[in-house]
Amino acid sequence: MSKSFSLTGKARSELIQRFSKQKQEPSGDMAAAIAASIPEAFTRFDQFPGYEKLLVPQIAAKRMGVGNPFFKCHEGNAGATTVIGGKTYLNFSSYNYLGLSDHPKVAAAAKAAIDRYGTTVSASRLAAGERPIHRELEEAIAKFYDVEDCVAFVGGHATNVTTIGYLFGAKDLVIHDALIHNSVVEGVRLSGAARRSFPHNDHEALDAILSEIRGQFERVLIVIEGLYSMDGDVPELPKFVDIKRRHKAFLMIDEAHSMGVLGKTGGGIREHFGVEGKNVDIWMGTMSKSLAGCGGYIAGEHALIENLKYASPGFVYSVGLSPMLAAASLTALGLIREEPERVQNLRARATQFFNMCKEHEIDTGTSQGYAVVPVIVKSSLKAVKLSNDLFERGINVQPIIHPAVEERAARLRFIFNATHTEEQINTLVKMLVELG
Numbered sequence: 001m002s003k004s005f006s007l008t009g010k011a012r013s014e015l016i017q018r019f020s021k022q023k024q025e026p027s028g029d030m031a032a033a034i035a036a037s038i039p040e041a042f043t044r045f046d047q048f049p050g051y052e053k054l055l056v057p058q059i060a061a062k063r064m065g066v067g068n069p070f071f072k073c074h075e076g077n078a079g080a081t082t083v084i085g086g087k088t089y090l091n092f093s094s095y096n097y098l099g100l101s102d103h104p105k106v107a108a109a110a111k112a113a114i115d116r117y118g119t120t121v122s123a124s125r126l127a128a129g130e131r132p133i134h135r136e137l138e139e140a141i142a143k144f145y146d147v148e149d150c151v152a153f154v155g156g157h158a159t160n161v162t163t164i165g166y167l168f169g170a171k172d173l174v175i176h177d178a179l180i181h182n183s184v185v186e187g188v189r190l191s192g193a194a195r196r197s198f199p200h201n202d203h204e205a206l207d208a209i210l211s212e213i214r215g216q217f218e219r220v221l222i223v224i225e226g227l228y229s230m231d232g233d234v235p236e237l238p239k240f241v242d243i244k245r246r247h248k249a250f251l252m253i254d255e256a257h258s259m260g261v262l263g264k265t266g267g268g269i270r271e272h273f274g275v276e277g278k279n280v281d282i283w284m285g286t287m288s289k290s291l292a293g294c295g296g297y298i299a300g301e302h303a304l305i306e307n308l309k310y311a312s313p314g315f316v317y318s319v320g321l322s323p324m325l326a327a328a329s330l331t332a333l334g335l336i337r338e339e340p341e342r343v344q345n346l347r348a349r350a351t352q353f354f355n356m357c358k359e360h361e362i363d364t365g366t367s368q369g370y371a372v373v374p375v376i377v378k379s380s381l382k383a384v385k386l387s388n389d390l391f392e393r394g395i396n397v398q399p400i401i402h403p404a405v406e407e408r409a410a411r412l413r414f415i416f417n418a419t420h421t422e423e424q425i426n427t428l429v430k431m432l433v434e435l436g
Contacts, residue, residue: 069387069399077102080419082396089396090424092414095289097261097371098342099419100332106292113327121320126310129320137321137330141285142299144333145270146277149305152297152321153314156256156286157183159296162314163284164252165190167307168221175209176223177201179230181254184223193221200231200366203239210247220249221282226258226269230405230413232367232374234262237273241280252282260290261371266336266343290336293329295321342418346371349425350416356429365411374400374411375432383410386435393431 041047058068075083079099082091100106113133121129138150153159164187168174172193176184179200188195194217198206206222214220222244224235237253244251255268263271268285270277277283282300287293298308308315336343347370354369363376377383380401387399390412401410414428 066381066384067388069384069391072396080417080421080424084396087394089391089394090428092395092397092416092428094415094417095257096292096417097257097290097346097415098266098292098332098336099417100290100292100335100342103292103332103335105335106328106331109327109331110324113323117323119324120322123320124316124318125320126316131320131323131326133323133326133330134321137326137333138297140330140333141297144267145283145299147283147299148302150297150299151305151309151315152287152295152326154295154318154321156288156296157186158314158318159284159286159298160184160254161187161190162312163282163298163308164188164193164221164223166312166314167191168193168219171217172219172221173213173217174221174223175206177225177228177235179228180223180225181229181256184254200228201233201235203236203243206240207243207247210243210249214247214249220247221252222249223252223254226253226255227261227370227372229257229372230374230400230411231365232370232372234258234269234272234368234370237269237275237280241275244281250281252284253280255283255285256289257372258370259285260336260343261346264343265340266290287325287329290332291329292332293325295325295329345420346416346418349418349420349422352422352425353414353416353429356425357432360429360433362429362432365409371416373414373416375414376409376411378408378410380407380410383412387412389435390431395428395431 045051072084075086078091078094079096079102080091081088082094083089117131117133121131123129125134134152138152141152142148142150153162160181160183164174164184168188168191170192172191173196174184174188174191174193175196175198177200178197180197185195196209196213198209210220222240224240227234240251243249253269258272259268260266262269265271269275270280282298282304285297287295287297298305310316350371350373351369354364354367354373357364357373357375365374365376367373377386380399383399383401387397390397397412397414399410400413405411
């Protein structure tokens with residue numbers, strides 16, 4: 001008898017005895033008795049523990065007159081500016097880092113793909129969903145990383161979940177940065193592998209942990225990010241490459257926020273540190289940010305990619321990437337090389353904001369001034385209020401609050417765009433200073 005039925009004492013014993021004597025499927029009376037014993041809370045979505053926790057801060061904020069800053073509806077392209085409720089705002093809440101989501105060439109490529117292939121491939125690529133545009137995109141990404149091959153998935157989160165979930169198992173270890181993205185954690189859970197974390201960006205701690213426990217596992221995967229989206233800092237890649245070699249581990253880098261952002265030409269963390277593509281075993285990235293599309297990818301050696309294409313559930317049992325999205329990302333990838341000034345402009349505006357915050361003693365945490373710069377306010381309520389105050393003054397920026405981060409680390413997260421202007425950054429900092 002399931003414990004979730006909450007049967008205890010005499011009633012539980014009687015039901016078990018009756019069921020045991022019958023040695024058959026429960027009778028109608030027996031089934032009714034079991035159903036009657038199930039608490040009403042187990043049949044209602046509004047009594048799920050997660051929902052109840054969600055309501056607590058919302059109720060508190062409402063009582064204090066603080067509005068909900070989430071789910072604002074953008075009525076057009078979200079770049080350096082955006083339109084919400086018919087009003088134009090300076091926008092610092094979009095991952096459209098290079099401002100390519102409304103580039104004429106990107107739009108034209110997407111429209112041409114629709115005309116040729118339609119809006120969907122309507123099947124998994126393994127079955128009947130393969131299109132030339134998929135391979136063109138994958139070959140271009142593989143070339144970008146200077147590795148043998150690449151495979152594109154329909155979602156960034158799903159890319160990490162299915163890749164880690166499929167490749168690793170109960171005899172393996174996945175060890176990751178303490179601030180790693182949720183998709184990695186979910187992938188490890190699916191895999192059944194042991195999971196350990198090490199302090200944020202602390203390669204020495206990682207080395208020490210592996211020195212102690214590496215021998216207990218078959219395969220070991222180290223996972224870090226190229227640019228941490230909550231904090232805006234970068235790991236020392238060469239140190240992690242050295243550690244993975246010495247401990248005979250695989251190294252996976254999530255480049256969702258560093259591809260197109262780091263490096264002189266937007267080549268990502270490998271260009272930033274001058275590391276060869278083959279020195280990292282698994283390159284992962286998303287196409288919804290610098291690449292102006294949607295989906296995720298894994299790049300690396302041919303055997304890795306073939307393994308994923310023929311056996312990873314998130315690829316085999318999922319519809320193929322929409323042709324228009326593949327075309328948009330392929331074109332955006334080319335534009336990163338054709339228009340290098342976009343990467344330079346992005347860097348200039350983020351650096352400008354970062355330096356001005358330092359001048360005004362505004363806490364930016366561990367950010368290094370690359371595209372993402374948080375302003376730490378140390379209170380979820382204060383973060384929401386400051387976000388609302390800025391919104392009233394024509395600036396759109398999202399608060400990041402508990403439980404996404406620790407309460408003492410609650411913040412506003414400013415995300416920069418290649419099309420932001422120097423004047424817009426000056427206006428932003430002025431507003432922050434005025435609001436204290």
